[in-house]
Amino acid sequence: MNTPITVAIVEDKELIRQSLAILVDGADGFACQATFETAEAALDHLPGQCVDVVLMDIDLPGMNGIDCVRHLKQLCPTTQFMMCTMYDEDETVFEALKAGANAYILKRSPPHKLLEAITELHEGGSPMSSTIARKIASSFHISPTAPNELDVLTPREREILDRLSKGHSHKEVATELFVSPTTVRKHIFNIYEKLQVHSKVEAVNKYLGRK
Amino acid sequence: MNTPITVAIVEDKELIRQSLAILVDGADGFACQATFETAEAALDHLPGQCVDVVLMDIDLPGMNGIDCVRHLKQLCPTTQFMMCTMYDEDETVFEALKAGANAYILKRSPPHKLLEAITELHEGGSPMSSTIARKIASSFHISPTAPNELDVLTPREREILDRLSKGHSHKEVATELFVSPTTVRKHIFNIYEKLQVHSKVEAVNKYLGRK
DNA sequence: TAAAAAATCATACAAATGCGGTATTGTCGG
DNA sequence: CCGACAATACCGCATTTGTATGATTTTTTA
Incomplete structure (x- = not known):
């Protein structure tokens, strides 16, 4: 030494x-x-x-x-x-x-x-x-539960959720996907029901696997 | 045995x-x-x-x-x-x-x-x-860039941002911290200015180090 | 092919949010 | 002591968002 x-x-x-x-x-x-x-x-x-x-x-x-x-x-x-x-x-x-x-x-x-x-x-x-x-x-294998939750989402819903996770608004997503804002809102509402959440942040958290 | x-x-x-x-x-x-x-x-x-x-x-x-x-x-x-x-x-x-x-x-x-x-x-x-x-x-402190950004926030602002990141609303945070909702909104507004964002999701993303 | 699921759009309302300005109080460093 | 800053608080307005109800069209699937 x-x-x-x-x-x-x-x-x-x-x-x-x-x-x-x-x-x-x-x-x-x-x-x-x-x-x-x-x-x-x-x-x-x-x-x-x-x-x-x-x-x-x-x-x-x-x-x-x-x-x-x-x-x-x-x-x-x-x-x-x-x-x-x-x-x-x-x-x-x-x-x-x-x-x-x-x-x-x-x-x-x-x-x-x-x-x-x-x-x-x-x-x-x-x-x-x-x-x-x-x-x-x-903290690493919290993922086996999370993906199951997202499985209930349709591809379109995941697409929208992904854009929400980037911080885009209803309108922005609507423009990006060439659909009406009301459609986007309907999708978001459905996402909330499936994921059992009531706001963007909560939904995005689930989507990104952080709870 | x-x-x-x-x-x-x-x-x-x-x-x-x-x-x-x-x-x-x-x-x-x-x-x-x-x-x-x-x-x-x-x-x-x-x-x-x-x-x-x-x-x-x-x-x-x-x-x-x-x-x-x-x-x-x-x-x-x-x-x-x-x-x-x-x-x-x-x-x-x-x-x-x-x-x-x-x-x-x-x-x-x-x-x-x-x-x-x-x-x-x-x-x-x-x-x-x-x-x-x-x-x-x-792998936890891989975020040497992010903390700099968050450094500009005051402790109180970080506290509030942390709760926002958990999906809490203005009102909920206000109740949790025993302050008025308008105060919380003001803090959030200040946070947005400092982080150069315009929505909760964006702020939370920066806070949690994923953009 | 018939039923189920997904995607689309509309309307409407209340609540939450984003943005701007203003003001008071307390603390801290120079 | 003063100025800077943080934390607190209020008002107001336009927009976004969450929730609800309902309907039409496509796509998938049983």
């Missing part, structure tokens, strides 16, 4: 922050370079000393950890972010990934797992607990 | 198939219940004896492992599928997940990791090597 992996910790709870710092600093090949109690503090000081890996708590007072990552990722593009949280809630996982985090682990993970994860993350991997990976994997 | 985890293996290469079978069968708490050389053979025989976990090679002669999973998942919804492959190619990972697989590991993984992965998969996790997880994580 010539050059240790430099780590920063953002965590508001004193006890956890200290524990993590000691764990990281005590291990071979790791160096805890900074700790912060808040997202704001991290945003202030981290850009100057971009570390290799940041352990980021999500539930912080003031700005939350996800928004913090979103900003830091811009300022330190090479830094890797690992979200550390107590719970594996659906929404936050995706939000964190979108924000630029590359790892997502639970605080209850055993210490050696944590260090292993830091190493993997630093080497270009994306360690995450398998329960969290499951959430992500599941 | 009262009831062992039942496993089936689909793999065309004799040597690998045998090795896996011996590994699984020899381990405590696992039972290799069947092995198949081809996807077709698996499709013929597996539905009758739905096992807990199927190790599926991707590169099979005839039908490939991904299509095989797609079909089997319909017939055995409770069975978990683990893709085993030599390489971690981009496309196949996503295809496999979409097809219904829940784990994706490399054949070069050490035996004990494989058994561990089978257990995790059976317990509802989604084990995957961290390099593969990285590919998936990356």
